[in-house]
Amino acid sequence: MAIKLDNIFNSAIENSLFKNKNILQSNYNPESILHREKQIKLVASIMAPLLRGERCSNLFLYGKTGTGKTLSVLYVKDEIDKRAKDLGINLKIRYLNCKLKKVSDTEYRILAELIEQLGESVPATGLPTQEVYSRFIELIDKEKQVVVILFDEIDHALKKISDSFLYTLLRLNSELSQAQISIVGISNDITFLDNIDPRVRSSLGEEEILFPTYNAIQLQDILKERANLAFKENVVSEGVIAKCSALAAREHGDARRALDLLRIAGELAERDGQKNITEEYLDKANKKIERDKILDLVETQPTQCMVVLYSIILLTNESKKEDKGSFFTGDVFNLYQDLCNKLKLEILTQRRISDIIADFDMLGLINARVISKGRHGRTREIKLSIPSNILPKVEEILKESLNL
DNA sequence: AGGTATTCACATGAAACTATTCTCTGAGTTAGG
DNA sequence: TAACTCAGAGAATAGTTTCATGTGAATACCTGT
Numbered sequence: 001m002a003i004k005l006d007n008i009f010n011s012a013i014e015n016s017l018f019k020n021k022n023i024l025q026s027n028y029n030p031e032s033i034l035h036r037e038k039q040i041k042l043v044a045s046i047m048a049p050l051l052r053g054e055r056c057s058n059l060f061l062y063g064k065t066g067t068g069k070t071l072s073v074l075y076v077k078d079e080i081d082k083r084a085k086d087l088g089i090n091l092k093i094r095y096l097n098c099k100l101k102k103v104s105d106t107e108y109r110i111l112a113e114l115i116e117q118l119g120e121s122v123p124a125t126g127l128p129t130q131e132v133y134s135r136f137i138e139l140i141d142k143e144k145q146v147v148v149i150l151f152d153e154i155d156h157a158l159k160k161i162s163d164s165f166l167y168t169l170l171r172l173n174s175e176l177s178q179a180q181i182s183i184v185g186i187s188n189d190i191t192f193l194d195n196i197d198p199r200v201r202s203s204l205g206e207e208e209i210l211f212p213t214y215n216a217i218q219l220q221d222i223l224k225e226r227a228n229l230a231f232k233e234n235v236v237s238e239g240v241i242a243k244c245s246a247l248a249a250r251e252h253g254d255a256r257r258a259l260d261l262l263r264i265a266g267e268l269a270e271r272d273g274q275k276n277i278t279e280e281y282l283d284k285a286n287k288k289i290e291r292d293k294i295l296d297l298v299e300t301q302p303t304q305c306m307v308v309l310y311s312i313i314l315l316t317n318e319s320k321k322e323d324k325g326s327f328f329t330g331d332v333f334n335l336y337q338d339l340c341n342k343l344k345l346e347i348l349t350q351r352r353i354s355d356i357i358a359d360f361d362m363l364g365l366i367n368a369r370v371i372s373k374g375r376h377g378r379t380r381e382i383k384l385s386i387p388s389n390i391l392p393k394v395e396e397i398l399k400e401s402l403n404l
Numbered sequence: 405a406g407g408t409a410t411t412c413a414c415a416t417g418a419a420a421c422t423a424t425t426c427t428c429t430g431a432g433t434t435a436g437g
Numbered sequence: 438t439a440a441c442t443c444a445g446a447g448a449a450t451a452g453t454t455t456c457a458t459g460t461g462a463a464t465a466c467c468t469g470t
Contacts, residue, residue, distance in 0.1 A: 374463025377413025
């Protein structure tokens, strides 16, 4: 029953285009960070007082995704950690990504995660939030030390939690007798600071650093450096790098995306047994990334949301056939009700469906615009924005998961 | 004709409810001394 | 008597429902010419 896989494996090993694929993975830490000297130095100088055992100013970093914010901060963190160790300073810098599933978007979980990072543990539920809070204070304040907390994607957390949480955290110093605390916030949303409590704003933004987007040339440098390490000789040409960075620069100068693109292009080319990556593979990779993103999104939707999405797809097909333009929330809800009856599912309220539709809009699966039809009310005009080439696949997934 | 008021069909917000998961506590039970 | 078990109280959370309020412009309804 042994299937001869040796050939496949062997050729996979021999024909690999990669020297070290990790280097293109987004969690990889390069030794050198290009085009961010200025910001890194600034961060370092702001955080330097830590090495004297003092707290540093609260710091706020902002810039779009993939502009090296996290990378830079973590780099400085490592360097400071090293020095602090040599100097024997009691310093704890903890990094917390507010976007992780585990952390979710609640005060409780953020505190719980912080406590865990500081080496203790709290139950995932069951305790009053206040209790977790005082445990946190106790934990920090039991010895003389400086604690720095890096909140990555802080905007994400604060969408759900009121900013009073940050405010309390920022004022924690007055409650601490021995320890001191500093907060570093990292945000992808540039307008984030504008929409929060001014008191929080002034204390969180004691120092602010903007990370500008990379332009195509800078991206090219970054890609070139990583590609040299990641790929074998002659696998990627200058042209491919140039195109890759151009693609990414057009889409907000996101370096992470550029690296993903290059990696996926490499994987695709490798699978086809190519000896090098051509520009056409970049296009393929671009499509694949998009496709995977959407399919993944659809697959992981809860049943009710799937039904709503399916209704939208059906309505799209119908309106295309009959050539009668667009449809609205009410139409979706009606069809959704029919489907629920057929599938013997509970019917959710229109209020809820409205929210689900809004969510789909956020996710980019559909394009919903609130319009007023005058006498005929106000509603959302809904358009599907799933590319037609993957629509059949999406439909298939939905049908399968809904047993249609 | 031009201006104003209505009115529709939802959007949007806030609060309250529900089911589930988990901790903590203390009463009752058990087994060993 | 110490260790163990187990039920009940209390919390947090996600996903809803319920109730309340908001809203943009096509239409109905006036107005005065």
